[in-house]
Amino acid sequence: MPTVPENAPEHCPGTGSEAAGKAEACAGCPNQSICSALPKGPDPAIEEIRHKLSNVKHKVLVLSGKGGVGKSTFTSHLAHALAEDAEKQVGVLDVDICGPSLPRMLGAEGETVHQSGSGWSPVYVRDNLAMMSVGFLLGSLSDAVIWRGAKKSGLIKQFLRDVDWDDLDYLVVDTPPGTSDEHLSLVQLLTGGGSGQGAGIDGAVIVTTPQQVALIDVRKEISFCRKTGVSVIGVVENMGEFVCPSCGEPSTIFPRTTGxxxxxxxxxxxxxxxxxxxxxxxxxxCDEGKSFLEEVPDSPAVKAFRSIVDKVVSFCEAKNGKKEDDTGETMMETEW
Structure with a gap:
């Protein structure tokens, strides 16, 4: 996907274009000499990532348009639910670079990452549940990640290319809110920019809350998925009704003003x-790094969550079957 540099002319062809630095619009641009010297064609890391993740059966993104809707909470418990099957190997990749909360939620806070000849070794939460997060690379819990987009994208590329996941049934990717650098880099590296030559993505689960202010941003997230060719597995409404832990009576905290x-x-x-x-x-x-599914197995929330997980698994298995029946045609034709 060609990207447009800052202070570019109106008809800039993009840094990834064959015409970068050579087009008529490039004349007089302060970036002309830089763009003309950049390597052209697809990022070689796409093929490296495809090879590295060839042993990962399903790749699921968890997205949200707005922060604070419980996306990371959903991610952590989706991983816990998938890993309840001892026959399944599950990985969690936290690409929320500036707000890595999964180490805490999965009870792995304070762990460190080790590097071997085959790459970075993920941190194992349980025998069949591994995770990787920038939180493991920080000196302390109070350290801030103050990076521009290019450095964030570089770390995401490293996570995809250099983490030694071994064989995985599911790789669940937790993303930051919005549709910015991290999301574009992640999708481009996994799909090959819509070419269908990358490792691929099964689909995305989009998490929201009932209020209209959250739904407005979720519409933008759905638009992002459509433009980048990422299938939407489904939308999860978090924080629906409050269920009293004592009496079990439901109450509405966040009213569905628009349905x-x-x-x-x-x-x-x-x-x-x-x-x-x-x-x-x-x-x-989540604060205690425990699985809610195991702590309160009889709660209404657990019953609802397991139903959602079943639908995610069914979607991925159905899509995998479709891939196996594919005749070789490109599955993603969206250009972006």
Whole structure:
């Protein structure tokens, strides 16, 4: 995907274009000599990543348009749920570079990453659940990651290319809110920029809350997926109704003033895969690095969550079957 540098002329062809630095619009541009010297063609890392992740069956992104909707909480418990099957190997990749919260949520805070001849060794939360996060590379919990987009993209490339995941059934990728550098780099490196030559992505789960202010941003996230050729597995509405842990009675904390995520999915033609109740015990489990699924197995939230996980697994398995039946035609034709 050609990118446009800062202070570029109006008709800039992009740094990845064959015409970079040579087009008529490039005349007089302060970036002309730099662009003309840049290597052209696809990023060689795409092929390296495809080879590195060839032993990963399913790759699932977890996205959200807005922060604070419980995306990382969903990611951590999706990983816990998938890893409950001892026959399945699960990996979690945290590309929320500036706000890596998964080490805490998965009970791996304070761990360090080791490097071997085959790459970075992920941190194992349990025998069949491994994870990688920039949180493992920081000197202390209070250290801030103050990086520009290019450096963030470089670390994401390293995570995809250099982490030694071994054989995985699922790789769940937790992303920051929005549709910015991290998301573009991640999707481009995994899909080959829409060429279909990359490692591929099964799809994305998009997490929201019921209020309209969150749904507005989720619409943008869905638009991002459509433009970049990423399949939307479904939309999850988090913090639906508050269920009292004592009496079990539901109460509405965040009203669905416009119909909530389910109505939005109907309007956009996307799949609504479930609503998760608001339960304070979920936040407590995350703070303690424990699985809510194991801590309170009989709660309504766990029942709803397992139903959502079943739908994610069914989608991935169905898509994998489609790939195996594919005749070799390019599965992604979107150019972006």
């Amino acid at each position: 909530g995520a389910e109505k939005m999915c109907e309007d956009l033609g996307e799949t609504f895969i479930g609503s998760l109740p608001l339960d304070p015990r979920i936040a407590r489990s």
